[in-house]
Amino acid sequence: MVRRTVSELSPGMVLAEDALTPGGRFLMPRGTILDAGHLKSLVAWNLTEVTVIAAAEANPQSTEAPPSSASAPVADDDGDGRAAAEAALAERFACSDVAGGPTAVLYRLALDREVRRLQAGGPVADQTPVAEERSRRPIDPATPGPLSLEGLLRDEPKLVSPPEVYLRINDVLKDPASTVDDAAESIKHDPSLAAKLLRLVNSSYYARTMRAMRGRFPAKIDSLSRAVMVVGARQLATLALGVSVLPLFQDIPPQWVNMRLFWEHSVGCAAAAQAIAAATGRINAETAFVAGLLHDIGRIITFKQAVVHMGVAMRRAEVEAVPLFVVEREVIGFDHAALGGHLLQKWQFPANLEKMVRYHHDLGEPLFIDEPAVIHLADIVATAMGWGGSGNRRVPPLDPAAWEALGLTEDGLAGLVPVMEARLAETMRSFFPDHQGPP
Ligand SMILES: [Fe+2]
Ligand SMILES: [Fe+2]
Structure with a gap:
């Protein structure tokens, strides 16, 4: 926790105490992730100094972490618990390079979290009853042909109009x-x-x-x-x-994905996107939150309308140990991101929201990279940390161009994860009062 003059502040820093004007009027709460708008307000209200905790640019070791920190060190347990956690994460990170770079940072944070979870008596990650049930489902021997985007939407009456x-x-x-x-x-x-x-x-x-x-x-x-x-x-x-749009989430057939896990993955991605947006100043934080909430909406449609195709795709993703969106493209002809983007375009959602959803797994279009990069990284964080799930078990590889476009540092990312996790837990509890936060 450090005092900083307002001129020393930068987007991504987090207030450690409520910001009050010189006259004692409440301005911003403790925990606010400062963005450019907040900084302008502080100047406009003549504040000279505030107290901050974690910042995107700060070294997390030198700052006080918020409650429920995912980066808190875990005591060495001589392999007890850690070995099981490493085994669970080996599956999750099968497609990622965990030897260095930002993905290695996420791996370390995820490992700490899993060890804490196991030590608290939680189940081994990625072995939920839904996953077991899914693995027992027979694979359809016939290889179905590709589908059309329009056809999938047309067959779902709720999707014809917003x-x-x-x-x-x-x-x-x-x-x-x-x-x-x-x-x-x-x-x-x-x-x-x-x-x-x-x-x-x-x-x-x-x-x-x-x-x-x-x-x-x-x-x-x-x-x-x-x-x-x-x-x-x-x-x-x-x-x-x-x-x-959230009522659509209630329609997820339970044999594929537990609705609550899907919701947790979506809220986790939303919380991550909001924190990344605030830290990088790339897009409005609320817009990022909503894009994160809806980023996998296309998968709700495929779970309902492309049952045979998704059965094949999910089994192949398991066996081949690849992210589900990669197999979706081969089996269905397109992935859930393209389908979700198509739906939002049809409904005339604001263009930036649609693009963030459409390109979160496809950053090949450089014109659009800044906005989808926020959701691309947010989805990777949510998947890496095991926050719920939308049917995909593997952390997608981080696109180097997206990481570069965001301009975050590895320490900055590590400092943001506890903020995201706390926000995820608070939002989940508001919808599910019995929700257990992270250990
Ligand atoms: Fe996705
Ligand atoms: Fe996702």
Whole structure:
């Protein structure tokens, strides 16, 4: 924990204490990952110094890590537990180079986490009942022919048109003159969406804000207009856009993937993307969060509409020890990222959201690399750390061009992972109160 003058701050640093104006007015909560907007606000409110903990550029060993740190050292257990953890991770990291570079950093953090999990009596990773059931499913002897993107979407009635509430929210997002009232109005007609949105707003981002503001505002954000006030109209509309699509997650056939694990992988990728976006300043943090939430939406469609193909693809990914998206391209003709991007384009989602989803496994198009690179790395972090799963067991290889485009350091990435993990746990608990955080 160190005091820094405002001029010494840079995006990615994390506030160790609430930021208050010289007059004592609450400005930002402890735990805020500073982005360019925060830095401007601090200057605008005449703050001279704040206390920060971890920063993307900082050496994590020299700063105080947040609670539930994934980088905390694990006591040497003479191989007891560590050997089992290493065996589990050997499968997960089968396609990655763990000898050096950022993937080695993630391997070390994942190994520490697995050892802690085993020492706490948790199950060996990657051996969930769903995985066992899946491995017993017979492989279809016939090799099915490729499918078409349009055909898959056409066969799913829920996908022919976007949720009605989405259209209203999208109108607000497209209109630069939209107001606070417009944003709240577009959401409040769907009570289920509004309730989910308020839970989300009350959890990972703003729980600390609300605690800090207790006495001046209610402890919880209990209305949309108050949520707009805290989050901002456009940011709330962006979050609502993501949440409006979440009912699709309930349709995942359980024989493929446990819905809750899929949700955890999606929230983990969202939390990671948000932290990476804030640290690198590449894209708006809320947009990154929503792109992370929806990044594997194409796989929900293939699990429902391409059952035989996915059976073949998942078995081949197991046997050949490759990421599932690689086999999807061979068996189906395209991967879930292309399908998800196609769906979001059809629904006229904002173009940057669509591109982040469409290219998260395909960074061959250099024009688009900055934005998809955020989701590419976020998905790798979520998979490497074992945060849920969307059917794929192998950490995809990190594209060197994406890593370079992001401009992160290895120490910076290590410092961000505990922040992501804490945010994932808070968001999961807001949707599943019995959710157990990481050990
Ligand atoms: Fe993916
Ligand atoms: Fe993913």
